[in-house]
Amino acid sequence: MTPIVPPGPERAPLAIEAIRDVERRALAELDAAVTPAEVHDVAVRHVKEFVDALTHQTIAARQVAASIAEREDDARRRERVLAHLAADSRDESVPLGIALTRSGWTRRLVGADGAIVRAEGRVTTVGEVPGDEGVSAVLEWVGSRDEEVVVAHDMAVTAPGIAASLPGVLAVLGIALPDGQALVWLRHQPPATWSERDVDDAVALRGHLVEALYLRGRKEVRATEALQRSLLPGEMPAVDGWHLQARYDAAGAGLVGGDWYDALLLPTGKVALVVGDVTGHGLQAAATMGQLRNTLRAALMTTQDIAAAAERLCEIAALTLPGEVATVVVALLDPATGQVEHVSLGHPPLLVVGPRGEATWGPRADAPPLGIAAERPPAVRLDVPDGGALVLYSDGLVERRGESIRVGLSRLERAFRAGSAADVDDVVRSTRDPGSADDATLLVLRRG
Structure with missing residues (x-):
């Protein structure tokens, strides 16, 4: 037969x-x-x-x-x-984690019982998943593996320490995404073995998600840039006998930080100059910068005492922006006399340049950075000589990794040796680290 x-x-x-x-x-x-x-x-x-x-x-x-x-x-x-x-991942109106978990597609792709997404600063889950401790443990484990795709058919064998925090979970399939983000699938019922096709589909989805995260990141960068541009002065105020110039240079790799500058002609005829630097990058830093800038503007318009204005800024920030940290310098110029009164909240010192390029650092007027302590900062006076200049800047202009800030300050001094008329673009090029991960601001007030 x-x-x-x-x-x-x-x-x-x-x-x-x-x-x-x-x-x-x-x-x-x-x-x-x-x-x-x-x-x-x-x-x-x-x-x-x-x-x-x-x-x-x-x-x-x-x-x-x-x-x-x-x-x-x-x-x-x-x-x-x-x-x-x-x-779904390209729907930028919805956070990526929600886009991936609001329907059953993510679990259905590989036949999983549950899925966990960590993306854009939040963790989202769908289906059968462990408690918060287990979710955190498995996300950290996937992120620590230094692999784009992590496959575990038997967690008790592959990672017994992690398995202890994942009761009922037999198998894990995870894809690591940029910046510590991840998508993890869980299986509770046998057969727990992930097929070759499951792994191939996970790899294919990872490619789509990496692209989606890039596009979403570019959208945030564009929004941040637009917000920042809207908060910088459109043009400098015209002041008889004085000339104002400013430059802002974003951080490398397209990062947008929390630097800002301002020049405000007050009702008294005096001119308020501001340079500030909010810790961090991105939309949150730019939004914080906008709130600080507007709060300080309002305070300067309602009081002639810049120390009181700075104190008011610290008090309001402590109430409305808890946890945010920034450095700020405020200078108040009397155009008729050249006298400047200034306060500093943890900001680098002002630089006074003479007509022949002699450079001296202004008196220290340090108080703790905004967000560290809400106290009234001391005000200090200085004079800008005829033909001289006052230079305000952020630390991104002078700091370089692995180098003392004193070296950067000396570099800034040398950039003005030709005199107060030194070109601001040349100053930025000669002092700025082109590979810096921090943005940089330069504000120059020239007399005469």
Whole structure:
């Protein structure tokens, strides 16, 4: 009896060979048959074998076709799910974590019982997931593996320490994303083994998510840049006998920080100059900068005492912006006399430049940075000589990694050796670290 041929595309040639074998044996036995009875017996027996083999071949062919159709259906299903997830990830009106968990597509892609997403500063879950401790543990574990795709078929064997915080979880499949972000799938029920296709789909989705995060990041950068531009002075106030110039240079790699400058002509005829630097980068830093700038403007407009204005800024920031830290310097110029009164909240010292390039650092007027302590800063006076200049700047202009700030301050002094008329763009180029991860601001007030 010819054995039944197992199903599968690779088995089809074997089934055909079984039929041919029946044919070869039948012909050989017919050649050996002598009597009509022997011929009849051979013919009947092999016709039955041929019919059986043909039946098995037909069954095998149908099973092969069904197997192929099932694989094709599964491939189309996975492609459809992947397409939905790629489209959802590009919906920038929704946080990425919510976009990936608000429907069942993420779990359905690899047949998971639960999924965890850490993206854009938040953690989002869907399905069966452990408690907060377990969620944090598995996210940190995936992020620490230094692999783009992490596959664990048996967590008790692969990471027993992590498995202890994941009750009921048998297997983990994770994809690491830029900046510590990640997507993790969990399986609670056997079979827990991730298939090769599961892993391939995870890799494909990772490519879509990396692109989506880049596009979302560019949108935030554009929003931050637009906000920052809207908060910087459109033009400098015109002051008889004085000339104002300012430059802002964003950080490398497209980062936008919290630097700002301002020049405000007050009702008294005096001019208020401000340079500030909020800790951090991105939209949050720019938004904080905007609130501080507007609060300080209002305070300067309502009081002639810049120490009181700075104190008011600290008090309001402590109430409305808890946890935010910034350095600020405020200088109040009397254009008629050249006298400047200034206060500093943890900011680098002012630089006074003489007409022939002699440079001296203004008196210290230090108080703690804004956000560290809300106290009234001391005010200090200085004079800008005829033909001289007053230079305000942020630390991004003078600081370089691995270098003392004193070296950067000396570099700024040398940039003005040609005199107060030194070109501001040349000053920025000669003092700024082009690879700095901090933004830089320069504000120069020239007399005469």
